[in-house]
Amino acid sequence: AQKITQTQPGMFVQEKEAVTLDCTYDTSDQSYGLFWYKQPSSGEMIFLIYQGSYDEQNATEGRYSLNFQKARKSANLVISASQLGDSAMYFCAMREGRGYQKVTFGIGTKLQVIP
Amino acid sequence: NAGVTQTPKFQVLKTGQSMTLQCAQDMNHNSMYWYRQDPGMGLRLIYYSASEGTTDKGEVPNGYNVSRLNKREFSLRLESAAPSQTSVYFCASSKGALSYEQYFGPGTRLTVT
Numbered sequence: 001a002q003k004i005t006q007t008q009p010g011m012f013v014q015e016k017e018a019v020t021l022d023c024t025y026d027t028s029d030q031s032y033g034l035f036w037y038k039q040p041s042s043g044e045m046i047f048l049i050y051q052g053s054y055d056e057q058n059a060t061e062g063r064y065s066l067n068f069q070k071a072r073k074s075a076n077l078v079i080s081a082s083q084l085g086d087s088a089m090y091f092c093a094m095r096e097g098r099g100y101q102k103v104t105f106g107i108g109t110k111l112q113v114i115p
Numbered sequence: 116n117a118g119v120t121q122t123p124k125f126q127v128l129k130t131g132q133s134m135t136l137q138c139a140q141d142m143n144h145n146s147m148y149w150y151r152q153d154p155g156m157g158l159r160l161i162y163y164s165a166s167e168g169t170t171d172k173g174e175v176p177n178g179y180n181v182s183r184l185n186k187r188e189f190s191l192r193l194e195s196a197a198p199s200q201t202s203v204y205f206c207a208s209s210k211g212a213l214s215y216e217q218y219f220g221p222g223t224r225l226t227v228t
Contacts, residue, residue, distance in 0.1 A: 035216055045217075045219035047218070050216055099211070
């Protein structure tokens with residue numbers, strides 16, 4: 001089974017609208033961490049947001065929020081008020097395992113923001 | 116603070132040649148990682164080093180070796196390059212514990228002909 005599944009290869013969103021990028025994960029660990037990264041066309045990887053498995057509240061960072069549904073093993077990224085600069089690849093990732101060093105990334109979702 | 120630096124930025128090798136990708140971080144992070152990124156595959160972990168003096172295999176270690184030279188530096192070596200190793204290689208570092216994100220270098224685009 002895939003550890004991290006991102007089922008949307010590409011998404012379009014109108015500028016200023018909100019968009020949800022889906023991520024489901026698979027782990028048997030009780031303690032794990034979930035991350036979202038952004039990769040613009042320039043290629044660098046930029047950390048956006050983190051959610052711990054024991055965190056009761058959904059994480060938020062500015063216009064980014066993580067919709068964490070533990071029972072469904074989903075960790076969707078919500079971007080509010082989309083901007084043209086949000087056009088990029090978005091990767092969901094999970095830390096698990098001994099020392100939490102085992103890091104698995106999804107295959108990514110390409111988001112395009114339309115003016 | 117330079118963050119995570121990688122050299123070289125681009126490299127072309129012939130099949131069978133060897134090379135070492137260099138990575139250094141100046142954030143005093145304990146953990147360092149090497150990933151490869153291929154189209155449609157996302158990032159896959161090659162090797163990681165949880166702390167100075169330790170290294171462990173990730174998801175795709177075959178054909179690679181690593182050295183954690185000191186706390187700052189973590190190198191990736193291809194002993195006999197193969198076309199299947201054509202990829203973009205990213206080095207990353209983190210403080211090491213569960214909640215800490217990884218900081219990535221700019222990547223090395225490697226082509227093996």
